[in-house]
Amino acid sequence: MSEYLQRYNERTRPARRRARNAWEKRLRAEVIQHYGGCCVCCLDRTAEFLRVVSESSQPAKRGQGSIYYRLKREGFPEGYNVYCANCAEAYARLGYCPHRDDFV
Numbered sequence: 262m263s264e265y266l267q268r269y270n271e272r273t274r275p276a277r278r279r280a281r282n283a284w285e286k287r288l289r290a291e292v293i294q295h296y297g298g299c300c301v302c303c304l305d306r307t308a309e310f311l312r313v314v315s316e317s318s319q320p321a322k323r324g325q326g327s328i329y330y331r332l333k334r335e336g337f338p339e340g341y342n343v344y345c346a347n348c349a350e351a352y353a354r355l356g357y358c359p360h361r362d363d364f365v
């Protein structure tokens with residue numbers, strides 16, 4: 262029986278991972294949409310590039326997969342902005358973004 266369960270688990274693992282990824286993708290899209298849906302710096306709307314960055318914890322931390330879940334659970338608190346990967350990286354590494362060097 263346990264061997265059967267193990268096989269069942271292994272067989273369904275890819276499907277469960279896909280379902281989880283799809284759920285995370287929807288959640289992420291929902292949170293990003295709430296915070297403007299595009300990069301506040303360059304207005305990029307490429308979903309795969311966008312991430313939510315806390316104003317108080319810049320430079321952007323990596324690997325915060327659960328931030329979207331937390332933001333939704335907390336009712337979308339203020340103090341977060343959407344950045345694309347380029348701009349987030351620029352702010353994290355340079356402290357400003359070349360797109361907006363007129364503001365520095």
Ligand SMILES: [Zn+2]
Pocket residue numbers: 300301302303304305344345346347348349
């Ligand atoms: Zn950008």
Ligand SMILES: [Zn+2]
Pocket residue numbers: 302303347348351358359360361
């Ligand atoms: Zn930028």
